Amino acid sequence: MSHPIPMHIIARIRSDFPTKFGIPRQSGLADTPARIVFEPPYRNADALRGIDGFSHLWLIWQFSEAVREGWSPTVRPPKLGGNRRVGVFATRSPFRPNAIGLSSVRLERVEPWTPDGPVLHVSGADLMDGTPLLDIKPYLAYTDAHPEASSGFALPTDAVQVSCPPRLLDSLPAGRRQSLLAVLAQDPRPGYQDEPGRVYGFPFAGFEVHFTVEGGVLTVLSITPT
Secondary structure (H helix, E strand, O other), X not given: OOOOOOOOOOEEEEOOOOOOOXXXXXXXXXXXXXXXXXXXXXXXXXXXXXXXXXXXEEEEEEOOOOOOOOOOOEEOOHHHOOOOOEEHHHOOOOOOOOOEEEEEEEEEEEEOOOOOOXXXXXXXXXXXXXXXXXXXXXXXXXXXXXXOOOOOOOOOOOOOEEEOOHHXXXXXXXXXXXXHHHHHHOOOOOOOOOOOOOOEEEEEOOEEEEEXXXXXXXXXXXXXXX
């Protein structure tokens, strides 16, 4: 018989993605910046002592927007067109017995004193704004990296060519332009959607981005403040 395990939200991610659409499919695919802001009981600089000696971190977090009652032993990954079922433990689907995710991010800097307590600045996060973090651990390359590992059906998605008029890109803050281009190059559309001429859109860093994809080229149509 299973028993509940107490868990505590230690922090939340502050990112440029207020919705799920557009978020990179995996951590590290795009240098998207984010901040880790700790919850009041954990705003203690001593808890971060020594963390600046690590270049990367593991984030353990909750799929807070994908919690379901019950679970299914199989899921339909978008990577396989959304039609083929595979075992849930052979995927990174958010719909699992415990809605827990794992991401590896680069630690850019530590800001020890802010009105919100100590803050970690990271890049490469694949998390929606406000996502609750359950734990943070250092990434150890000598044991955590496995270059020879096989990827099963979850092979990298071919990047698309991005066409974005400079006048549109210039409407973004300078520090967000390359991040957006990297996100778009991964083709944010679900793997089972390929409708030439369809206009897609998602919010990013306080702007609404609209684009189409056809013939392997993603064309940005508009970038407007929200």
